[in-house]
Amino acid sequence: MFGGTLAGCAGGEEAPAESGSKQEAPAESAPAAEPAAADIDFADWDAVLEAAKGQTVSWYGWGGDEARNNWINTVLAPALKEKYDVTLELVGMDINDILTQLSGEMQAGVEEGSIDFIWINGENFYSCKENDYLWGPFTDYLPNFNDYIDPESPEVLYDFGSPTEGYECPYGKAQMQMWYDSKAISDPPTTVEAFKTFCEQHKGQVTYPEPGDFVGTAFISCLIAGVIGKEEFEKLSSMSEPTEEAVLEVVQPGLDYLRELNPYLWKEGATFPADSSTVATMYADGELVLNMGYGAPQELVETGQLPESTRSFIFDSGTVGNSNFMAIAANAPHKAAALVAINEVVSPEMQLSIYENLSGISVLDMERLPEEDQQAFADVPLGETQIPLDELLAHRVSEASGPVIPILEKLWLEQVAQA
Known part of the structure; x- marks a missing residue:
């Protein structure tokens, strides 16, 4: 998904997209044929670079964010062309259409398909990997992965609870953040105890999207984690075959807390807005004093959709976050070029550019970077709504695994919404 805030969705469902939008690649004359994959020693990076020369590589994912499309086409693509003679073709499609296309080609036995690499996560990754639709493992081939990414980080090892095993x-x-108008709210609640008091003080002016909406599920996860503690909550991130009883044993105190909030929420918790868009509208209209989402609302402030006095905060106990990934199709016709493109995306230069231009949180381990690169990240000027990167990462809680999400939502419905 080529989403503006790198926002992962609960259960691995990518955000809605402008299905079928396709960025045209520059015309080229007689591109050189790539050696057959079997003839390339992918462990030899010089051989990979040589094989990738002159190739056009397709990157499939959500194309609904113009700012990100513009960054890919004006920053990443020119760098790939200039440094490696690789042409990047961005193909914006709904993830379900992408997977239909990939599975159709794989089941038809197409040896060289139309898709090289994909922005993917969660259940979509799990099903593709289980069906042998992905090529790999490949991350060990990438110099920038080996140099700058912590391979033992849970957010690298697992994608919504599914082992990545080098296939992503x-x-x-x-990462989840909460937003408020600093002209109306002088002291935002940064603990779950303070949040409950805040709801009491602003009775009827606080709510959250009904879990099932990924923002709603993430927000109750933040509150549950604040009640039971980060370490306890993160037990949910490694559950691959959870039972309702096992999940309930972990989250019961958090569900009790959420139920206790209900009398102070909008409509006294008798109903909840259906989605995050509804909550956003209610907040913008002044009906609510709090909103929440993945990332800071800096773009909304800059475009005048929210007041300049908008600020962000997170809980001292942390807020949940997830990672987005890139995977290579099993029948990708340009595997070497895909490796080169992916390696460039996770270079310090491109990760810094994403942070500067799109407010995306870097996947790099800052301690592995040279001091000058660490300083470059620290020196990025932030908008008034943005929280410094080091503060976010220090208060980051891994989301529950994909199989846990529907159980958590069911428990919320039974014990909180219908209580």
């Missing part, structure tokens, strides 16, 4: 390279991180 992380692209960017997203």
Whole structure:
């Protein structure tokens, strides 16, 4: 998904997209034929670079964010062309259409398909990997992965609870934040105890999207984690075959807390807005004093959709976050070029550019970077709504695994919404 805030969605469902939008690649004359994959020693990076020369590589994913499309076409693509003679073709499609296309080609036995690499995560990654639709493992071939990414990080090892096993390279991180108008609210609640008091003081002016909407599920996860603690909550991130009883044993105190909030929420918790868009509209109209989402609302402030006095905050106990990934199709016709493109995306230069231009949280381990690169990240000027990168990463809680999400939502419905 080529989303503006790198926002991962609960259960691995990519955000809605402008299905079928395709960025035209520059015309080229007589591109050189790539050696057959079997003839390339992918462990030899010089051989990979040589094989990739002159190739056009397709990157499939959500194309609904113009700012990100513009960054890919004006920053990443020119760098790939200039440095490696690789032409990047961005193909914007709904993830379900992408997977239909990939599975159709694989089941038809197409040896060289139309898709090289994909922005993918969660359940979509799991099903593709289980069906042998992905090529790999490949991350060990990438110099920038080996140099700058912590391979033992849980957010690298797992994608919504599914072991990545080198079949995905992380692209960017997203993390929940809460937003408020600093002219109306002088002291935002940064603990779950303070949040409950805040709801009491602003009775009827606080709510959240009904879990099932990925923002709603993420927000209750933040509150549950604040009640039971980060370490306890993160037990949910490694559950691959959870039972309702096992999940309930972990989250019961958090569900009790959420139920206790209900009398102070909008409509006294008798109903909840259906989605995050509805909550956003209610907040913008002044009906609510709090909103939440993956990332800071800096773009909304800059475009005048929210007041300049908008600020962001996170809980001292942390907020949940996830990672987005890139994977290579099993029948990708340009595997070497795909490796080169993915390696460039996770270079310090491109990760810094994503942070500067799109506010995306870097997947790089800052401690592995040279001091000058670490300083470059620290020196990025932030908008008034943005929280410094080091503060976000220090208060980051891994999201529950994909199989846990529907159980958590069911428990919320039974014990909180219908209580």
